[in-house]
Amino acid sequence: MRQGLFITVEGPEGAGKSTIIQKMADELAEKGIDVMLTREPGGISIAEEIREVILNPKNTAMDERTEALLYAAARRQHLAEKVIPALEKGGIVLCDRFLDSSLAYQGHARGIGMDEVYSINKFAIENTMPDLTLYFDVEPDVGLGRISKHKGREVNRLDLEAIDFHERVREGYFMLLDQFPDRITKIDASRPFDDVYQNAFDIVEKFIAERPVK
Template identity: 60%
Template sequence: MAGLFITFEGGEGAGKTTVIQHIFQKLIAQGIDVIQTREPGGIKISEKIRSIIHDPEHLEMEERTEALLYAAARRQHLVEKVFPALEQGKVVLCDRFVDSSLAYQGYARGLGIDEVYAINQFVIQDCSPDLTLFFDIEPKKGLERIAANKNRERNRLDLENIQFHEAVYEGYQKVKARFPERIKTVQAGQSLEAVEQDAMDIISSFLNENEKGGNNEINYYGDSR
């Protein structure tokens, strides 16, 4: 029986990385067989690619190169970590997935959502998340959070101007409109406790529905099963 694939999406400073860690611990406490991972990264090769993509010294990186590096890290991560976990019936919580590439590289970088989607279809073999939480926050507020958090990893994307981050936000709105049944919105401008509770409510409801319905088949982009 296949597991369930849940992804966390949002712009810089949305707080999803903190929330995913807390939810992971809560699900473990409930006895759920769950793993937590991230993109790019999650396994050795993909973490090395992450360091290349995020290095603030790599400002000359071209848009298509960036998109392809994300795709390469994604493929290795899926093969080594995500696919095996799903095959074992686990719940997989992943910080970012294809939707990030569509919003960041497809829309904000101007490569085209459909074009970046096509690249990633080759990578993911049509596998998509069963549920995606989009952490919605105004780009300006998200960047203010980053500036105030001295412990947060500073990466190349943090150096982009506000117009880029606003374009990312617009890109996510288009991605949400394309996959409305899968993507659920969490208002990330609230307190951490409120954001975490809203996210947990969505996930708990989703897990309960799947348990009752016995529907643990992996969903696919464009496939309603």
């Protein structure tokens, strides 16, 4: 039985969420909170191998439905092998991306349809949804500009998409914000890093305090 808390972070490319969630996990651990940091696609060996296929810049011929199915497959294995066991033990899972990414990127931006992508993932996730999602919002040109300046960050196949693709991704996230206002909290990620981080950490810390794990 699930007893822990599942917290995810979302956002367009270059929103800074990965750096923030790493610092957040470290600070929560310092406070004595049992927290596990992971990511999608990836987090475990099989899913990391699928990630390499999905994000490899050489795979430009990949069909959008193939892409969506690969994300769902990686998600299933990640959940079964890592996330669900951690939640059953009562821990807090911090995950860099989850289902909302597929809905925004493949469902809306790729034009497959959010309902269609959700149906694929409904089979994969078996009703495992985040308790809280932080959406880090930034204009596409700002986010991509950050990536070009960050030489240590991987440049993947999605980073190389045209600007209109990234604008559709952001539109998709706004649609999800409207659809799931009780679960998803929007954070202005265009501000200085320390301000964004503190905003995000305060939200998560308050959420954990109000919903202690059993």
